[in-house]
Amino acid sequence: MSIVQDMTRGTRAAPVHKLTSKGMQTRQRIIVAAADLILALGVAGMTMEDVRGAAGVSSSQIYHYFADKEALVQAVIEYRSETIVGGQEPMLARLDSLAGLREWRDFVVACQRASNGRGGCPIGSLGSELAEIDPRARVAVAAAFRRWEAGIRRGYQAMQDRGELAPGANPGRLATATLAALQGGLLLAQVQRSTAPLEAALDTVFAHIASLAVRAPAGAAAS
Secondary structure, three states: OOOOOOOOOOOOOOOHHHOOHHHHHHHHHHHHHHHHHHHHHHHHHOOHHHHHHHHOOOHHHHHHHOOOHHHHHHHHHHHHHHHHHHHHHHHHOOOOOHHHHHHHHHHHHHHHHHHOOOOOOHHHHHHHHHOOOOHHHHHHHHHHHHHHHHHHHHHHHHHHHOOOEOOOOOHHHHHHHHHHHHHHHHHHHHHHOOOHHHHHHHHHHHHHHHHOEOOOOOOOOOO
């Protein structure tokens, strides 16, 4: 399973807009290598030497773009937000119907089934590892989750605006519950190596949303 916001505030990496095309490619290669290593080893287990070897660059190149490991981790969080949340945004834009919700649910489950649950949610894993030890990383991960939640909320709001969701429903709370179910389901799928918990979590939330759907009165179909 791409943050429009600058989540690297305070990072001492070279500003991307000043890089040449080749420099941007090298920087991106370093970030992708670090992201893959973090997924496999965790932030604590990843070293800058590991990144150097995986990216095929010199140490001086890494430190040209990233002052330290913390700066690189910030860039990885932004990368994960863009690839995971941003990559889903076209589908999130279609979460304005029960059919769209089912389509997204099937996509997420299929992705986890294909990987046998390995890795869980890269954003969630970063948050779990860094929230208590790196305040800036925690804020960055929280911003990624807010972006994800906002995409879900817009769909529920659109349903309500069209009169298809009960007026008393709260799109914001429904979006929070959906994201919480997704993250919990992904974690259980990871540790159990089964998509069953993820399916149960999402199906339960969407069944609740279906119960809030406003159905047209009998005989109201267009002639």
